[in-house]
Amino acid sequence: MKYFDIKSMCYVILVIVLTSCAAFSTPPKEMSRSIDFQSDGTIEIVAHNGIVKVVGWDQSEVKVTAQAYDDPDHQPRADDALKATAINFRKSDEHLIVTVENSIYDSDEYSEGLLDGILAYTGNVKNPELVYQVHVPNESRCNVLVKKGAIQFVDVLGRVDATVDVGFINASISDNTENVLQTRGANCSLSAQYAAGRWVQF
Secondary structure: OOHHHHHHHHHHHHHHHHHHHHOOOOOOEEEEEEEEOOOOOEEEEEEEEEEEEEEEEOOOEEEEEEEEEOOHHHHHHHHHHHHOEEEEEEEOOOEEEEEEEEOOOOOHHHHOOHHHHHHHHHOOOOOOEEEEEEEEEOOOEEEEEEEEEEEEEEOOOOOEEEEEEEEEEEEEEOOEEEEEEEEEEEEEEEEEEEEOOEEEEO
16 A cells, blocks of 8 residues: 555544544634625635534524634643634625635644654644534535545535545535435545435535
């Protein structure tokens, strides 16, 4: 197996573990921004590293919340992660571009040292986990791009398109937990829409 493939696989495993652990960790530190946006528009979300969770809701508003998780003994490190985070909007009538950036986790030190990061984590070095939760009008069309990390769609009824260079993507509906789409690995993508009780892929 090529070294790149080994790194990709290890990173995917790490992201899955961290995503699972987030639900059981102490409450995160948060910062958020919001903007009014029509329900039938197109939303493009761009992130470099991290987990992007896109959640559909019944409001004509897009709300982005950055959440930094950390060990209780290291909460200032989570604060530092949030201070390094920028959430930006660029809007036209029917199109909204959301960019999320973090000067710490988007740096080469973190984005290129995949195996070092895995070894540090398994050695109980508690780095904050950065999650971007994006609430969108549930009928919106969403296009999400992440370089390294994960994309999760929950209760988004419009068409979803997602691309991750290294990581995983999944899409689910709260009241239909048996019908879940998921893909993972290097250069993975997903295009689908939920209709008539099931996901239709394009």
